[in-house]
Amino acid sequence: MGAMQRPFNFSPGPAALPEPVLRQAASEMLDWNGTGVSVMEVSHRGKEFMALQAGIEADLRELLAIPANYKVLFLQGGAIGQNAIVPMNLLRGRKSADYVNTGAWATRSIAEAAHFCHVNVAASGERGGFTSIPKQSEWRLDREAAYVHICANETIGGVEYHWVPDTGEVPLVADMSSNILSRPIDVSRYGLIYGGAQKNIGPAGLTFVIVRDDLLGGALPITPEAFNYTIQAANNSMINTPPTFAIYLAGLVFLWIKEGGGLAAMAERNRAKAALLYETLDASDFYVNRIARDDRSLMNVVFQLPDPALDAPFLEGAKAAGLIALKGHRLVGGMRASLYNAMPIEGVQALVAYMKDFEARRA
Numbered sequence: 001m002g003a004m005q006r007p008f009n010f011s012p013g014p015a016a017l018p019e020p021v022l023r024q025a026a027s028e029m030l031d032w033n034g035t036g037v038s039v040m041e042v043s044h045r046g047k048e049f050m051a052l053q054a055g056i057e058a059d060l061r062e063l064l065a066i067p068a069n070y071k072v073l074f075l076q077g078g079a080i081g082q083n084a085i086v087p088m089n090l091l092r093g094r095k096s097a098d099y100v101n102t103g104a105w106a107t108r109s110i111a112e113a114a115h116f117c118h119v120n121v122a123a124s125g126e127r128g129g130f131t132s133i134p135k136q137s138e139w140r141l142d143r144e145a146a147y148v149h150i151c152a153n154e155t156i157g158g159v160e161y162h163w164v165p166d167t168g169e170v171p172l173v174a175d176m177s178s179n180i181l182s183r184p185i186d187v188s189r190y191g192l193i194y195g196g197a198q199k200n201i202g203p204a205g206l207t208f209v210i211v212r213d214d215l216l217g218g219a220l221p222i223t224p225e226a227f228n229y230t231i232q233a234a235n236n237s238m239i240n241t242p243p244t245f246a247i248y249l250a251g252l253v254f255l256w257i258k259e260g261g262g263l264a265a266m267a268e269r270n271r272a273k274a275a276l277l278y279e280t281l282d283a284s285d286f287y288v289n290r291i292a293r294d295d296r297s298l299m300n301v302v303f304q305l306p307d308p309a310l311d312a313p314f315l316e317g318a319k320a321a322g323l324i325a326l327k328g329h330r331l332v333g334g335m336r337a338s339l340y341n342a343m344p345i346e347g348v349q350a351l352v353a354y355m356k357d358f359e360a361r362r363a
């Protein structure tokens with residue numbers, strides 16, 4: 001079989017997976033773990049899969065140094081599902097929650113939470129076009145709030161928290177769909193962390209929740225049992241059939257990260273990749289990035305060309321050069337390069353070379 005050159009895939013999500021992970025999954029597709037069948041074809045309650053899932057949870061706990069008083073849940077319904085499931089579980093008799101609006105994903109979380117409680121928008125970057133994260137000194141937090149919700153990385157707009165808000169006794173809840181595992185974090189600063197897997201963990205279909213155990217037990221009575229953290233925590237996330245193949249693949253990604261040096265090594269690589277691209281943007285009079293320097297996302301780099309009419313030729317040329325999925329979200333326009341863990345520095349080097357070449361030909 002000839003070596004196939006795969007393109008560099010800058011997709012925001014579902015996103016690129018590490019090639020060694022795909023190869024291992026392919027090699028185990030017909031016979032997983034000596035069972036004679038694939039991992040998709042065994043009972044989630046059988047001893048092989050139970051052992052697999054326990055090991056995968058242990059690897060995630062090790063990677064993120066998750067303290068013992070936190071539960072790890074493997075659910076379904078995506079981050080968008082969690083926008084409803086979080087208030088259902090965490091209001092605990094309180095009437096309101098604080099939300100910080102940093103862009104499209106936070107806006108969506110706010111709209112869903114408003115079906116369940118009073119939402120206090122403690123701060124918003126809307127007037128600045130969501131090009132920066134509001135400073136904590138401008139936040140109007142409510143001491144009686146059930147929790148404070150943030151979107152740790154706005155995948156569409158390209159802003160990211162590079163600091164952890166101080167919310168005192170009120171639990172901090174973070175949507176980390178698009179920056180989980182991109183660097184070490186201090187889980188103990190959060191009450192709950194959630195996200196979809198399909199950006200930086202594995203395939204779509206798996207939703208992760210990391211929740212401090214003292215926040216359990218207070219779900220609204222209407223909460224479906226599949227979405228009740230307390231019930232799922234008591235049942236190894238198996239009150240319904242979990243997304244077994246997605247969990248298996250996430251497990252291969254966790255091993256790939258561990259073998260690659262863990263989250264400190266990922267962070268160093270991710271910083272270097274983003275720095276190369278932002279330096280290129282800053283040095284150019286052609287490409288524009290409007291995000292405040294301190295709040296630039298290391299995962300999703302958003303940039304514009306001087307004329308939207310150049311977008312199509314830029315994307316066409318990029319594809320021909322083996323660089324795919326660079327089109328920006330329709331809400332923002334322009335381009336977006338997503339630089340999750342699976343994107344090697346060589347991909348960013350190739351992108352930067354292409355951008356310079358395109359600029360030289362058009363400027």
Ligand SMILES: *Cc1c(COP(=O)(O)O)cnc(C)c1O
Pocket residue numbers: 013077078079080081105151153154155175176177178196197199
């Ligand atoms: C992708 C994304 C979502 C949506 O995730 P789904 O799995 O489609 O529900 C929500 N929030 C953020 C920050 C995202 O990047």
